[in-house]
Structure formats: structure tokens, C-alpha cells
Amino acid sequence: GENPYAEGRKGEWRDFFQVGEENxxxxxxxxxxxxxxxxxPRTERLAVDIGLSPLIATDRGDLLGRGFLRLLAAYDTEIQTIAKRAQREGRKLSQVPEYREAMGRLRGFLKNEVNRLLNRLVGRVRNYV
Incomplete structure (x- = not known):
């Protein structure tokens, strides 16, 4: 069938077809x-949305930290495993070296990743001006 939307737009026809059902x-x-x-852009201001996946999105189409949630979930799984084991053993988390080390790695990851992405964002904003 015809596709008036595609026919009215600039672009290259591809050598494949889309099959679908309609009515x-x-x-x-x-x-x-x-x-x-x-x-x-309609303004000189940059709109930024902070989330988890991606961590940073802008109104200019930047998506920074697309793997952030996946990495955060991996840290969470590790920390939860350690915490459950400590709870079964009746140990306080503050006295479990593996827990303190995992939390330190998580803090380091958060600090480094957020700073790295903010630096990338600042670099991109400089290119917009």
C-alpha cells in the first residue's frame, strides 16, 4: 500500500518492506x-531531566548514562546478597567487612559516574553556544 507520510518526507527508499495488519x-x-x-532550539536554555535510565537526558537529544541503571542494579544485587547472609548469621552490617567494601565501591561508582557524565554534559553544552 501507499504510505503518504513516507512519500512526503525526504529520505532513501530501502530494499525491504514492512508487513502489518490494519482493519x-x-x-x-x-x-x-x-x-x-x-x-x-526555541530557547538558549538547556532543559535537563535526571533519571535512572538514562541518568541524564536533555531537550537537545542527549542521553547520558544509558547503562547507569544496569550497573546500579549489579551493585544492589551484590550488596543485598551480603546483607542477607549477614542477617542470617546475626551479624551487624557495620561489622561485616565485605559489606563496607561493597558500599565503598558503590559510593565510588556513583561519585565517578555522576561526575563523568556531568563533565560530558558541560562539554556538550559548550558546543551548543
């Missing part, structure tokens, strides 16, 4: 790689 009918459409529209 109970099978639709076959040729795929077009659309040329991206240039982004023109």
Missing part, C-alpha cells in the same frame, strides 16, 4: 529511511 487487512509497505529534521 483486518494485511498491509505491505516499502520502508524509507527518513532524513532527520534538524533540531532548532
Amino acid at each position: 483486518g487487512r494485511v498491509q505491505i509497505r516499502r520502508v524509507k529511511a527518513l532524513s532527520p529534521k534538524p533540531y532548532t
